Amino acid sequence: MAIEIRMPALSPTMEVGTLSKWLVKEGDSVESGTLLAEIETDKATMEHETIDDGIVGKLYVAEGTENVEVGDLIAVLFEEGEDASVLDTIAIGAVSASPVAVPAIETPKAAPALSIKRELPAVSPSSASSNKRVFSSPLARRIAEQNGYQIEDITGTGPYGRIIKRDVESFVPQISSVQSSFGADLSGDTAYVEEKLSGMRKTIARRLTQSKQEVPHFYLGVDIELDNLLQARKELNVMSDEYKISVNDFIIRAVGLALKKVPEANVQFGGDVVRKYSRADISVAVAIEGGLITPIVRGAEHKGLRAISEEVKELAKKARDGKLMPEEYQGGTFSVSNLGMMGIKSFQAVINAPQAAILAVGAGEKRAVIDKDGVVKAATVMSVNLACDHRAIDGAVGAEFLAAFKNFLEFPSTMLL
Amino acid sequence: MALSKISVEKYDLIVLGGGPGGYVAAIRGAQLGMKVAVVERELLGGICLNWGCIPTKALLRSAEVFHNMKHAADYGLIAQRIDFDLDAVVKRSRGVAAQLNAGIIGLMKKNKIKVYMGEGRLLKKGLLTVEKDGSKIADLAADDIIIATGARARELPHLKADGKLIWTYRHALTPNVMPKKLLVIGSGAIGIEFASFFNELGSNVTVVEMMDRVTPVEDHDISAFALKSFKKQGMNIMLNSSVTKLQSKADSVICTVESKDGKLQNIEVDRVIVAIGIQANSENIGLEENNIKTDRGHVVTDEWGHTSMKGVHAIGDLTGAPWLAHKASHEGVIIAEKIARDKGNKAVIDLHPLNKGNIPGCTYCRPQIASVGMTERAAIEKGFKIKAGKFPFIANGKAIALGETEGMVKTVFCAKTGELLGAHMIGAEVTEMISTYALARTLETTEAELIHTVFAHPTLSETMHESVLDAFGKAIHI
Numbered sequence: 001m002a003i004e005i006r007m008p009a010l011s012p013t014m015e016v017g018t019l020s021k022w023l024v025k026e027g028d029s030v031e032s033g034t035l036l037a038e039i040e041t042d043k044a045t046m047e048h049e050t051i052d053d054g055i056v057g058k059l060y061v062a063e064g065t066e067n068v069e070v071g072d073l074i075a076v077l078f079e080e081g082e083d084a085s086v087l088d089t090i091a092i093g094a095v096s097a098s099p100v101a102v103p104a105i106e107t108p109k110a111a112p113a114l115s116i117k118r119e120l121p122a123v124s125p126s127s128a129s130s131n132k133r134v135f136s137s138p139l140a141r142r143i144a145e146q147n148g149y150q151i152e153d154i155t156g157t158g159p160y161g162r163i164i165k166r167d168v169e170s171f172v173p174q175i176s177s178v179q180s181s182f183g184a185d186l187s188g189d190t191a192y193v194e195e196k197l198s199g200m201r202k203t204i205a206r207r208l209t210q211s212k213q214e215v216p217h218f219y220l221g222v223d224i225e226l227d228n229l230l231q232a233r234k235e236l237n238v239m240s241d242e243y244k245i246s247v248n249d250f251i252i253r254a255v256g257l258a259l260k261k262v263p264e265a266n267v268q269f270g271g272d273v274v275r276k277y278s279r280a281d282i283s284v285a286v287a288i289e290g291g292l293i294t295p296i297v298r299g300a301e302h303k304g305l306r307a308i309s310e311e312v313k314e315l316a317k318k319a320r321d322g323k324l325m326p327e328e329y330q331g332g333t334f335s336v337s338n339l340g341m342m343g344i345k346s347f348q349a350v351i352n353a354p355q356a357a358i359l360a361v362g363a364g365e366k367r368a369v370i371d372k373d374g375v376v377k378a379a380t381v382m383s384v385n386l387a388c389d390h391r392a393i394d395g396a397v398g399a400e401f402l403a404a405f406k407n408f409l410e411f412p413s414t415m416l417l
Numbered sequence: 418m419a420l421s422k423i424s425v426e427k428y429d430l431i432v433l434g435g436g437p438g439g440y441v442a443a444i445r446g447a448q449l450g451m452k453v454a455v456v457e458r459e460l461l462g463g464i465c466l467n468w469g470c471i472p473t474k475a476l477l478r479s480a481e482v483f484h485n486m487k488h489a490a491d492y493g494l495i496a497q498r499i500d501f502d503l504d505a506v507v508k509r510s511r512g513v514a515a516q517l518n519a520g521i522i523g524l525m526k527k528n529k530i531k532v533y534m535g536e537g538r539l540l541k542k543g544l545l546t547v548e549k550d551g552s553k554i555a556d557l558a559a560d561d562i563i564i565a566t567g568a569r570a571r572e573l574p575h576l577k578a579d580g581k582l583i584w585t586y587r588h589a590l591t592p593n594v595m596p597k598k599l600l601v602i603g604s605g606a607i608g609i610e611f612a613s614f615f616n617e618l619g620s621n622v623t624v625v626e627m628m629d630r631v632t633p634v635e636d637h638d639i640s641a642f643a644l645k646s647f648k649k650q651g652m653n654i655m656l657n658s659s660v661t662k663l664q665s666k667a668d669s670v671i672c673t674v675e676s677k678d679g680k681l682q683n684i685e686v687d688r689v690i691v692a693i694g695i696q697a698n699s700e701n702i703g704l705e706e707n708n709i710k711t712d713r714g715h716v717v718t719d720e721w722g723h724t725s726m727k728g729v730h731a732i733g734d735l736t737g738a739p740w741l742a743h744k745a746s747h748e749g750v751i752i753a754e755k756i757a758r759d760k761g762n763k764a765v766i767d768l769h770p771l772n773k774g775n776i777p778g779c780t781y782c783r784p785q786i787a788s789v790g791m792t793e794r795a796a797i798e799k800g801f802k803i804k805a806g807k808f809p810f811i812a813n814g815k816a817i818a819l820g821e822t823e824g825m826v827k828t829v830f831c832a833k834t835g836e837l838l839g840a841h842m843i844g845a846e847v848t849e850m851i852s853t854y855a856l857a858r859t860l861e862t863t864e865a866e867l868i869h870t871v872f873a874h875p876t877l878s879e880t881m882h883e884s885v886l887d888a889f890g891k892a893i894h895i
Contacts, residue, residue, distance in 0.1 A: 137861030
């Protein structure tokens with residue numbers, strides 16, 4: 001199956017970008033990490049690298065093309081044994097500027113985390129013209145009404161798809177597109193539109209405000225060299241088509257193992273007690289429409305990379321489809337938030353109370369580092385920051401955890417011990 | 418053992434334990450086309466049917482009839498020389514259990530489920546060995562194994578049952594004498610049911626409870642109502658107390674009871690029943706050897722019964738609270754269907770994990786107790802603004818006609834959404850009535866549907882309607 005390269009979202013707000021320069025040409029062979037193109041957003045110009053191996057089969061967008069929508073096909077990589085005949089099976093994407101006729105069959109949007117164009121959930125029309133019977137519980141209907149939701153807009157997960165309380169409580173209404181003509185009227189006060197907060201947004205607002213006000217945060221940062229890990233990842237991924245381990249999967253496993261090694265960091269502050277957990281349940285922040293949610297990889301220290309990879313994929317899919325069960329996102333002993341795929345170099349996260357720590361993971365990027373012999377060399381470096389609740393975790397413990405975590409990632413074979 | 422010539426028998430599904438969780442899972446599995454084996458060490462039907470739910474209900478029915486005989490005059494009837502024959506009461510109870518046990522054996526045959534009578538132990542993923550009296554009788558293999566070995570009475574070192582003077586529920590089910598004085602440790606469902614039975618048949622019963630109320634899992638109002646009723650029936654209830662020592666004599670036991678404030682008291686009784694909770698049967702079935710994760714003896718599972726080992730599932734009492742047969746059975750069906758679906762059976766549709774908040778609990782003391790959902794305090798602790806309603810049996814026509822005026826129904830609603838958060842009942846036949854509220858919770862009705870439902874007249878169930886009306890200031894008969 002040919003690998004589709006689509007316009008990546010290089011920032012959370014990026015919708016279109018300019019493909020300013022191709023760094024490869026058709027026929028070039030590339031491997032994970034090869035720079036493909038320079039892409040310009042309204043904020044910056046960034047290099048976009050491939051996470052797959054292959055041969056550049058076709059470049060679909062000419063250098064200098066502006067307003068390429070995020071998610072549009074920009075190139076195709078051939079895998080071993082493939083040739084131009086596979087191109088017929090590939091859909092170009094939403095914008096069919098290309099003269100090539102778009103095949104009727106829409107292939108699924110490409111999988112790479114870098115270029116997910118989030119599909120909006122299918123929404124049935126909320127107008128009265130829809131005469132389809134909607135199965136819903138009385139309680140679900142009442143809560144929907146109290147929140148101003150249209151019951152038809154909600155996807156049911158109860159018996160035979162009946163809409164139940166849980167579905168309404170986890171429903172995130174789609175914000176109707178703001179119709180203000182931005183910037184057209186320069187006189188008087190700026191017009192604005194008020195959107196009612198969704199249940200999720202209210203929860204985020206309440207819990208994070210409380211955390212930032214009540215929890216004494218402190219932050220520890222460290223840089224981690226990823227070259228050994230990327231090599232190990234490559235070797236693993238070459239071996240089988242049945243799985244594709246991501247850097248994030250390594251991070252989750254390493255967090256689990258580091259918490260096992262430094263259990264003092266796997267704790268929660270509870271007023272006059274500190275809870276020490278005997279298992280590392282890692283909450284993984286996943287961005288979804290209208291907010292974020294933290295599904296949990298339970299017992300990460302006991303799970304292999306493949307198991308973690310599969311679990312995270314399934315949880316993230318459920319999260320985006322709004323199908324997580326409460327037990328899949330409530331609880332957790334430690335959080336990981338990764339904005340690396342959004343091109344963020346480094347950031348500080350707010351603790352997901354009552355947990356006592358959250359690890360904020362930035363992008364892996366080529367940087368100049370000075371090795372122990374004083375020689376400047378190129379290395380792939382990732383910056384992470386740990387936010388700790390000082391009531392439960394002291395600086396030394398946080399540092400010990402980060403050291404263990406860094407060691408696991410820099411020497412990934414130690415994760416086998 | 419390595420030289421054993423027993424060949425491995427292949428199944429699609431093996432169920433270890435033939436109790437209400439295991440045998441139900443086996444039947445559902447067989448219905449879905451799987452070749453199923455059940456391994457049972459003692460009796461099909463498990464504790465529930467042979468030594469728990471069912472035989473105690475038989476005993477309590479005898480007690481109830483006896484109670485009614487004693488009160489015959491209240492109904493204008495004449496009953497003289499009222500007495501009971503303990504052996505016959507026990508014999509009836511055993512007969513009821515035996516009849517049901519035979520029924521399960523028949524169900525296994527009907528569904529072509531192979532039953533191995535012996536002790537099963539998980540050897541490794543997909544492989545289980547069965548021993549009888551220490552020698553191997555079979556090796557069984559299957560991709561999926563459901564462990565449903567249940568639980569037994571919890572024992573503490575200083576409260577060990579000997580079966581003669583100090584009983585667990587098992588011994589108490591087949592008493593050979595009616596103790597003149599009986600001490601029951603624990604006022605949960607098991608303890609209080611036996612207290613009720615023996616008290617009704619004339620024992621002088623003392624119940625020792627560690628918490629500050631009887632039936633501590635129930636709503637506070639229910640506990641308070643029950644306490645008053647038990648005391649009126651002549652039971653001696655010691656709250657905030659624990660038994661610290663049992664000293665057996667020739668035909669009596671001296672019990673040292675310590676109250677919360679440190680006061681010690683010695684009580685001499687003929688028999689003691691220890692009912693201080695239960696513990697999982699998680700030993701010697703191969704869990705440790707296979708590193709299957711447990712938490713205080715209970716096997717850790719996800720909502721689909723998966724244990725930490727792929728292909729090994731666990732259900733029922735073995736996996737933790739609530740320790741109820743109907744929970745185990747329900748899980749048995751869900752897990753069997755999940756296994757079938759994962760094997761590609763397209764007939765399984767619309768599968769959902771069990772919502773533990775909708776499982777009703779019943780206690781068959783006199784008066785009976787039944788509940789579903791949250792207590793008032795639990796709801797408040799969870800942050801709900803509530804509306805609660807109450808209705809007494811004394812204001813219900815049918816209750817007065819029956820001469821069963823001792824009881825009440827309490828309902829707890831979310832003030833904002835009208836969700837029925839919990840329902841709590843005490844009184845005659847409430848165990849038969851609770852399912853209406855369980856249905857209401859499962860269907861997610863609000864107060865509106867309950868208010869609009871026509872409850873037949875004259876029934877005890879009208880109290881359920883009135884309780885809902887009361888929560889919203891609309892009760893008619895109070």
